[in-house]
Each structure stands twice: as structure tokens, then as C-alpha cells.
Amino acid sequence: MAISGSPLRSAFSYHYEGELSIGQRVVVDFAGRNVVGYITSISSKPQFKTKPISRPLEKQVYLTPADITLAKWTVENYLAPIGKVFDLFFPPGKLLKSSSFVIPINSELPFSEPLKMSEALKLMGREQILKLKSQRKLKILHSYEKKLPSKRKVKLLKLSLSIKALEDLNLTTIQKKIIDYLLSVEKATPKEVMEALALKSRSPIETLLRRGTIELEEEEEDRSDSSWTIDAIEDLTSEQESVREAIIKDFKGVHYIFGLTGSGKTEVYFKIMERVLNRGKSVSYMVPEVSLTPQLMARIRGAFPGREVRVYHSYMSPAKRQRIWLDAVNDEIDILVGTRSALWIPIQNTGLIIVDEEHDSSFYQQTPPHYDAVEVAIKKGELYGIPVVLGSATPRVERYFRAKAGEFKLHSLLNRPVGQLPDLEIRDLRNSKDYIIPSETLGEIEKTVKLGHQVFVFVHRKGFSNYVVCANCGNILKCPNCDISLTYHKHDSVLKCHYCGYTTPPPSKCERCGSAALSARGFGTERVEHELQKRFPELSIMRMDRETISNPDQYEKALRKIESKDANIIVGTKMIAKGLDFPNIGLVVVIDADRIINLPNYDSAETAFQIISQISGRSGRGVHGKAIIQTFEPEHRVIKTALENDYMGFFETEVEIRKILKYPPFSTFIEIVVEKEKEEQCEKEAWELFNCIQENIKAAEVLEPVVPAVKKLFGKYRMKIHLKLFDREELEKVLKLLQKNPAGVDILVNSNGGSF
The missing domain is CATH 3.40.1440 (GIY-YIG endonuclease)
Structure with missing residues (x-):
């Protein structure tokens, strides 16, 4: 049990x-x-x-x-x-009770009124019902006995005058900004408008409401079933068609599509999906983050009109997740797009699993239970006999190693159907007076915008500054719950811990020495946005990070603003580096590549290469593009291979380094984190566990307990043990040792991106 x-x-x-x-x-x-x-x-x-x-x-x-076997495999492989x-298999809360009805669509059926499922089964049998459903001659609907909570009503602002009438109005600068914003997003809550435009007062909105320029409209809050569609590309290139044919010809096991950014992997996915759907099967389409779903859903709706397409992720209310879960289990969904959680829904009619951007660290669950969703998808495909298609422009080193070894069937897309790869330029920061945005970079941004193109500016961290330090005694303001510096957010005038969420107003003096010489150092997205706004006050600059975008609806609005060219410069974190396809992006700037390269993880070089390549690939899709990589280490191998768009060069070097250092794929790398409220107890138990592992696990290299980068987290002290297993069978022994240990030990196996 x-x-x-x-x-x-x-x-x-x-x-x-x-x-x-x-x-x-x-x-x-x-x-x-x-x-x-x-x-x-x-x-x-x-x-x-x-x-x-x-x-x-x-x-x-x-x-x-098969589900039980998958769960046990996950337990054994990820401890x-x-x-x-x-x-993981079930949505939150108690499942809703439902009754099923069969609804006739075709007049040739032996019944013309809806039937209860039990009656329909007696009349036709399950196989015939499923066959007629796949032919779209009938539908199956469910009536839920438990009343769902009513959807909350929200008041949305929208324009009440035509654009022509607006031109004749005498508006203040702030009022014009409000009008421009509503023109770009169509509808928004007053709060969203105030946050987007950094309004200190609601007064300008109220003035426009009184004049009748804008109006408030009441609407149900849940607007996830968007009507946004992007027209499908009907014809494949010869290269895409050859990949599609190769996959269909041997439609089993795991296929890997290695395709440069913008080479059209999605179009190949769609053609393979079409074959599966036409045979009455459903498709599970996995994406690393929910932020990718708005644009992808628009493309799927355009490619598969009339199909039942749904999205499933943790941002949804429990009631909505239950409805979609039950519909999926009852085979009412043709295409299910989702993040890690969607993978576990026990759907019986799946005919294909697609994992897009398989390299992304978001596929690895960083909270217990830890697991790599890509590996679980591969195992699920094996257990269910479902073909699995993986795709990426920058594959995970371990998986590309397996593909080259013949474990997966490897396919390549090396050409862009539209546009061309961007020109890449290294900006050496060593002799620059301004290490955030040098004047040369500002000049490129200005030139790009004057050409009518848009600019993506990638920043690794959010916030205004990374830490606040006392210039007198050197004390850095830290979170009381976590051993981590507090990030300063200028817009909200608050210090925030990005691990546990602790917030506090900025102090007026140092808590250690009493000096008022407190200084904000480092930078994040908010600081970069601030610097750009000072330099280009006339331009529309939009910031995209977890502080400004916290749900899919906000993300979709931001994407529409980019698509409609209402934002000249977009400053963002990783959410702008992933899978977005906008033809008007003419320039991409990576502000500080060194921060990513030098993270303390065994795969930090791989992560840096992926991010630089992915974000650079956002430009040049419809216009001639350019990417500027700012760095203090222009000769670093990651920078050089990214500059040449040379994944194979990076891969071959990285594999040799890992072979010498015995990192994956040449070992199973395990991080064991011991967490205790008392520091002495934490250290004691970590050493006891280390000694136990050394005595019992032979085919391994065990490193002594160390204090991790974040010593204290959520009020608990931490010690970390690193373990390299050279025989995967030893995992079973490690699991048995851990079963004897009480709670308070966290395990990450081959963590994508590492822990902190």
C-alpha cells in the first residue's frame, strides 16, 4: 500500500x-x-x-x-x-461523480435521442461506440453530479469609442498610454492596466470611464478557451517531409528530431499527429512550461479545426483540472497539451507522445517527488507500446549520446524554411565602462527599432538588483529563513527572497553597524528595463518575468502584444527564450552570458549553451536577424560554439570532459540533501549517512558531505552528499538504505540544472 x-x-x-x-x-x-x-x-x-x-x-x-509498473519504475529510478x-496520477481533491451519455450526430445511427452509456453499450457494444466516435458520428458527454463552483465574475476595461473617434480626443500622456494598452490587449482588469503601466493612482482610468472613452464589462474570469488561432502551414519542405516519412515508416519506439531553431519541428509534429488522430487515437503533447501553451494552442487550433484540444497544468483551479482529467480518462480529448502533470493522466487511448524542447530543465521536477518527465515519457511509451517523439535544437547531452549510440532513432532538420540563422556577435565587456548595456549595444537596439523591428533582451535574473550591501561594514541583507541574499524590487520598493517568498521593506540603515550607506548591487530584469526606459523614453518596453506574468492569461496577452508589434523592446528571463516564433524579432541581446556558464552545477555549460542558442534563435525568423552575446569570457568554449551555432562541436567537447570527470552519461549522478532545523543535527546525520553509503555501495564514488550554495532554506539547515554510481543496479541498494532513514532526506537523480 x-x-x-x-x-x-x-x-x-x-x-x-x-x-x-x-x-x-x-x-x-x-x-x-x-x-x-x-x-x-x-x-x-x-x-x-x-x-x-x-x-x-x-x-x-x-x-x-502498466501505470503501476510506471510508478514503481519512477520510485526505483529516482528514489x-x-x-x-x-x-501524480490524480488531480487535486475528491473526484467528481459523473454520468455518461452517448449523443448521436449522424442520422444513420440506430437511435436519434441521447442514450445513457449503459443503454448504448447494450445496443452497440464498446468497440462500435469507439469506432463511431472516431468517425465523428457520435459524441460522448458527461454530466457531473457534484455542482462545480460558479466561475467568478471579473470587470474588464475595454474601449467604447472607435479609433477614429479616439484621434479627436484631447488626452493626457498617461491617458494615451492607457488607450494604447487597451488597443493592444483588447480587454484587461483595472489592476492589470495599473501594473502594466506602473500607474500610482487609478484616477486616469476613472476619468476615462466618466468621459465614456472606455467602459467596464463584466465577464467570467476563466477565459482559457481562447479563440486565438494561427494559420497552419500546409506544405512541408522536402527535408521536413523526409523526416516525417522516416518516422511513419518505423512508427514505434523513440524518435529524436534534432532541428535547428526555426527549422520547423512543430510542422513535422503536426503531420505525424494528423496520422494518429485519423486512426481514432489521441495525442499527448508535452511542453516544458505552461508559458509556452498560448502560442502553441493557437497553432494547434489552426492546424486541427474541429478537434477537441485541451490544455492541462497546475495553474488551473482544482475543479477545472478535475473536469479535464475526467474528460481525458473518458477519451473525450483528441489533443492534450500539458506540462509534467499531464503526462501522468491515465489515458487509455493515447497513440502518440510528443515531448517538445526536451532539453528544458522545467521537465525535471524540482520539488518532491523528483523525476525527469522526459525519461518517464520514454518509459511510458515503452510500457504502453506508444511511439514517442522528442525534439530540440540543443539536446540534452545524455539523450543525444543515447541517440547517437542507436538507442533512439535520430533525425535531423538543418535548414530554416523561412528566414535564416541570425548573425551572432560577441560583445567583450572586459574594457567596457558599462557592464549592463554598453553604448554599442544601445546603438544596435536603436538601429533595429528604427527599421521597424523588435528586440528581445535576455536577463538571467528578475528584480532590480541581486543584493543590498552596507558600504560601511560589508553586511549583505539576507532572508531570515534562507541563507540567500534578498533581491531588491524597485517598482514595489520591497526586498524579496526568491526561494521562500519572504518580503520586507528596504531598511533605512544597516542592522549590523547602523550606517545609512546601503547600496543595491547587481542587476536583474527590472534594472535592465529601467536603464532602457531612461535611454529610450519614447519606446514601448515590456518586461516578461515571474513578477509581471504569473498566469497563462497574462502571458497570452503579452504574446499578442508582441505579435501585434505594440512592444518595441521585450526584456525577459527564460520565458522569452523558449519556443516562441515571432517573425519581426530583428535583434536579441544576452546581457550577461557568464552568469549562466558559471553556475555551480555539473551541467552548467550545457545549460548556458542551450539558453544562448535558444534565445539567439528567436531572431531572424522573418527578417534578417542578429544576436549580441555580452561576456567577460569571449574565448570560453560555450561562447565560441554558440557563436558558430555548432552543437556538435559543443557536444563532443562536453562528452570528453564528462568522461574524464565521470559525470552522466558515464555515471548516475545523485545529490542527497539532508535537511534539519538544527545545524549540528544536520551535520551529524549527513556524516552518518555518508559512512553508511560508503560501507554498502561499492560501484560508486561518494563525496564527503559539504555545505551547499544555499546553506539554509525554508528555516532548515542543509548538507549535501554527491554520489556517482557506475552500475545503475546499485540504485536498488541506495533505495533500501534510504528506506531505513526517516524523512528529512531529499534525493535528486541526474537533476537537469542541478539543485541549489
Whole structure:
């Protein structure tokens, strides 16, 4: 029995008199509380005493034997808590009860009125119902017995006058900004307008409302079923067509599409999807982050009109996630686009899994239970007999190594159907007076905007400055819960911890020496936006980071603003580097490449190459593009290979370095983090665990416990043990050792991007 939510890595034994099935959810008493349990196996009565199962949670068994095997494989390969892995299969909250009805669409059917599913099964049988559904001769709808919470109403501002009428109005500068913003996004809440334009007062909005220039319209808050569509590209290039044919010809196992940015991987995906959908199967389309879904959904709607396309991610309300989960399980969705969580939905009719941008670190879950969703997708494809297609312009080194070794079927797209690869230029910062945006870079930005093109400016961190230091005594203001400096946000005038969320107003003097000589150092997106606004006050500059965009609706509005060319310069973090396709981007600037290269992770060089290549590839898709990489190390191998757009050169060097240092793919790299509220206890338990591992795990290299980059997090002290396994079978021994240890030990296996 796996216990829901438990941090323990062990299963438990219970007994029950009636009939139950493997995969069924039940209610059990665990540590004096009624909790959900998952039946992982059934056996004869053990010799020791067991507690009874209280009752089944549902009659229906949603998990198949393949799902159980997938969960156990994840536990064994990522040393994850078994109960938390099983929790991944279900949406939050108690499942809604539903009744199913079969609705006729075609007049040739033997019934003309909706039938209950039980009646339809007697009349036609399940296979015939599914066949007619795939032919679009009938639909299956579900009626939910539990009343869903009503959707909250929100008031949205919109223009009430025509553009011609607006031209005749006598408007202040701020009022013009409000009008321009509403012209670009169509509708927005007053709060969104104020945040986007940094308004200190709602007064200009109220004035425009009184004059009748704008009006408030009440609408349901949930507007995720957007009507935004992007027309599909019907014809493939000869290169794309040859890749499509090669995949279809051998349509099983794992296929890897290595395609340069802008080479048209998505178009190839769509043609393969079309074949699967026409055979009555559904498609799971995985993306690394929910931020990628608005533009992708618009493209899918344009390519597959009439198909049931849904998106599933953690930003949704629990009720909405349940509805989509039940629809997916009941085979009511043709294309399910989603992040990691969508992978676990136990859909029985899936005919294809696509993993786009497989290299992205967001596919690795950084909170327990840790796992790599790409590897889970590959295993799921194997267990279910589903073809899996992976794609990237900058593959993960381990996966490209496996593809070259023949484990995956490798395909290449080396040409852009539209546009050309951007010119790449290195900006050496060593002799520059301004290390944020030198005058030469500002000149390129100005020239690009004058040509009518847009500019992407990539910054690794958000915020105005990375830390605040006392110039008198050197004290750096840190979070009281985490051993990390607080980031200064000028717009909100607040110091914030980007790990635990702690905030505090900036102090007027140093808490250590009392000096007022506090100085904000370093920079992030907000500081870069501020510098650009000072230099180009007449331009529309938009910032895209987690502070300005916190949900998919806000992200979609930002994308539409870029698409409509209402933003001249877009300053952003990684969310502007991923999978976006805008033809008018003429220049990309990477402000400080060295920050990414020098992160303390074994794969930091790989991450830096990926980010630089991906963000550079956003330009030159419809106009002649250019990318400027600013660095203090222009001779670094990552910079040089990125400059030449030479993934193979980077890959070959990186593989040789990893072979010498025994990093993946030449080992299984495990980070064991011991977390305790008391520093002495943390150190003691870390050394005890280290000694235990050294005694029991032989085919390995075990490094002594060290204090990690972030010594304290969420109020707990941390020590880290690094372990390189040279025989993957040893994972089982490591799991057994960890099962004997209490909670308070976190494990990351082959973490994409590392931990902190």
C-alpha cells in the first residue's frame, strides 16, 4: 500500500475482507489519520499484524498494471517517495461523480435521442461506440453530479469609442498610454492596466470611464478557451517531409528530431499527429512550461479545426483540472497539451507522445517527488507500446549520446524554411565602462527599432538588483529563513527572497553597524528595463518575468502584444527564450552570458549553451536577424560554439570532459540533501549517512558531505552528499538504505540544472 502524501519511501501492508483490485484507491488509517492509499500489490496474509482497510474510495479502478509498473519504475529510478509518485496520477481533491451519455450526430445511427452509456453499450457494444466516435458520428458527454463552483465574475476595461473617434480626443500622456494598452490587449482588469503601466493612482482610468472613452464589462474570469488561432502551414519542405516519412515508416519506439531553431519541428509534429488522430487515437503533447501553451494552442487550433484540444497544468483551479482529467480518462480529448502533470493522466487511448524542447530543465521536477518527465515519457511509451517523439535544437547531452549510440532513432532538420540563422556577435565587456548595456549595444537596439523591428533582451535574473550591501561594514541583507541574499524590487520598493517568498521593506540603515550607506548591487530584469526606459523614453518596453506574468492569461496577452508589434523592446528571463516564433524579432541581446556558464552545477555549460542558442534563435525568423552575446569570457568554449551555432562541436567537447570527470552519461549522478532545523543535527546525520553509503555501495564514488550554495532554506539547515554510481543496479541498494532513514532526506537523480 502506497500512502498518499507520505515522504517515506516504503509501502505498507493492510488487510481487507472484500474484493479489491491492484491500482484501486482506498481509505486507510495511517498514523491515526484517515488518508488515501493506493493498492500496489495483493498477496496472502503476512505473519505480522496488519491494520484493516476502511473502505474503497471509488468503485472504478483508474490505474492499469502498466501505470503501476510506471510508478514503481519512477520510485526505483529516482528514489522518490512512493505515495507522492502515485499522487501524480490524480488531480487535486475528491473526484467528481459523473454520468455518461452517448449523443448521436449522424442520422444513420440506430437511435436519434441521447442514450445513457449503459443503454448504448447494450445496443452497440464498446468497440462500435469507439469506432463511431472516431468517425465523428457520435459524441460522448458527461454530466457531473457534484455542482462545480460558479466561475467568478471579473470587470474588464475595454474601449467604447472607435479609433477614429479616439484621434479627436484631447488626452493626457498617461491617458494615451492607457488607450494604447487597451488597443493592444483588447480587454484587461483595472489592476492589470495599473501594473502594466506602473500607474500610482487609478484616477486616469476613472476619468476615462466618466468621459465614456472606455467602459467596464463584466465577464467570467476563466477565459482559457481562447479563440486565438494561427494559420497552419500546409506544405512541408522536402527535408521536413523526409523526416516525417522516416518516422511513419518505423512508427514505434523513440524518435529524436534534432532541428535547428526555426527549422520547423512543430510542422513535422503536426503531420505525424494528423496520422494518429485519423486512426481514432489521441495525442499527448508535452511542453516544458505552461508559458509556452498560448502560442502553441493557437497553432494547434489552426492546424486541427474541429478537434477537441485541451490544455492541462497546475495553474488551473482544482475543479477545472478535475473536469479535464475526467474528460481525458473518458477519451473525450483528441489533443492534450500539458506540462509534467499531464503526462501522468491515465489515458487509455493515447497513440502518440510528443515531448517538445526536451532539453528544458522545467521537465525535471524540482520539488518532491523528483523525476525527469522526459525519461518517464520514454518509459511510458515503452510500457504502453506508444511511439514517442522528442525534439530540440540543443539536446540534452545524455539523450543525444543515447541517440547517437542507436538507442533512439535520430533525425535531423538543418535548414530554416523561412528566414535564416541570425548573425551572432560577441560583445567583450572586459574594457567596457558599462557592464549592463554598453553604448554599442544601445546603438544596435536603436538601429533595429528604427527599421521597424523588435528586440528581445535576455536577463538571467528578475528584480532590480541581486543584493543590498552596507558600504560601511560589508553586511549583505539576507532572508531570515534562507541563507540567500534578498533581491531588491524597485517598482514595489520591497526586498524579496526568491526561494521562500519572504518580503520586507528596504531598511533605512544597516542592522549590523547602523550606517545609512546601503547600496543595491547587481542587476536583474527590472534594472535592465529601467536603464532602457531612461535611454529610450519614447519606446514601448515590456518586461516578461515571474513578477509581471504569473498566469497563462497574462502571458497570452503579452504574446499578442508582441505579435501585434505594440512592444518595441521585450526584456525577459527564460520565458522569452523558449519556443516562441515571432517573425519581426530583428535583434536579441544576452546581457550577461557568464552568469549562466558559471553556475555551480555539473551541467552548467550545457545549460548556458542551450539558453544562448535558444534565445539567439528567436531572431531572424522573418527578417534578417542578429544576436549580441555580452561576456567577460569571449574565448570560453560555450561562447565560441554558440557563436558558430555548432552543437556538435559543443557536444563532443562536453562528452570528453564528462568522461574524464565521470559525470552522466558515464555515471548516475545523485545529490542527497539532508535537511534539519538544527545545524549540528544536520551535520551529524549527513556524516552518518555518508559512512553508511560508503560501507554498502561499492560501484560508486561518494563525496564527503559539504555545505551547499544555499546553506539554509525554508528555516532548515542543509548538507549535501554527491554520489556517482557506475552500475545503475546499485540504485536498488541506495533505495533500501534510504528506506531505513526517516524523512528529512531529499534525493535528486541526474537533476537537469542541478539543485541549489
